[in-house]
Amino acid sequence: MDKLKKVLSGQDDGSDGSNILERANQASTLAWGTRMKGFLICFILGAFSSILATCLLWIPGFGLPVFAVLYSAGNLCALASTSFLIGPCRQLKTMCAPERALATAIMLVCLVLTLCSAFWWKNNGLALLFCILQFLAFTWYGLSYIPFARDAVMKMFSLCL
Numbered sequence: 001m002d003k004l005k006k007v008l009s010g011q012d013d014g015s016d017g018s019n020i021l022e023r024a025n026q027a028s029t030l031a032w033g034t035r036m037k038g039f040l041i042c043f044i045l046g047a048f049s050s051i052l053a054t055c056l057l058w059i060p061g062f063g064l065p066v067f068a069v070l071y072s073a074g075n076l077c078a079l080a081s082t083s084f085l086i087g088p089c090r091q092l093k094t095m096c097a098p099e100r101a102l103a104t105a106i107m108l109v110c111l112v113l114t115l116c117s118a119f120w121w122k123n124n125g126l127a128l129l130f131c132i133l134q135f136l137a138f139t140w141y142g143l144s145y146i147p148f149a150r151d152a153v154m155k156m157f158s159l160c161l
Contacts, residue, residue, distance in 0.1 A: 030084070038084035046077030068118035068127050072111045075138055100144045107137035 030038070053070030057063050083091040095104045114130040117123045143149040 035084045039081045042077050042081035042084060046074040046079075046081060049074030049077060064124045064127055065118045068114045068131065071131055072114055072134070075107070075111060075134060078138075095141075100141055103137050103141035103144065107134055107141055110134040110137060 049070045051074075053067045053074060056070065057067040059066070086094070094100065110130045110133045114127055114134055117126040117130055140150070143153060
């Protein structure tokens with residue numbers, strides 16, 4: 001409690017040797033039940049947002065921008081849901097791991113490009129293309145957590161072609 005008082009009053013000089021990420025991780029320690037609830041709420045919210053976005057895509061006039069926002073928000077919620085389970089610092093480390101870095105970068109770039117093409121460029125075809133690429137990158141990212149899943153998918157596609 002004294003530490004909290006020092007921080008809030010501005011008297012904490014941070015001399016305990018920990019950096020900002022370690023302090024944020026320590027501040028975000030939650031009980032396992034709370035972590036599971038946060039994960040489920042975030043994941044369900046993300047899935048619902050993506051499904052709702054798909055339903056609203058077909059509304060003439062403003063369907064695509066709404067789709068782009070809701071679909072991108074759904075992907076971000078689904079991505080953030082795992083940080084409840086493993087913590088925000090570890091989530092960032094695993095996202096930047098060599099086996100996931102390319103998929104993470106493509107997913108985030110496509111997310112930004114989806115929103116740019118829907119709002120600034122007003123190009124519906126391009127926005128839809130970036131949403132598809134966003135989905136594929138997110139799927140490839142998710143498969144990296146399952147042992148041998150990427151290899152199985154590659155083998156399946158090589159058999160089909």
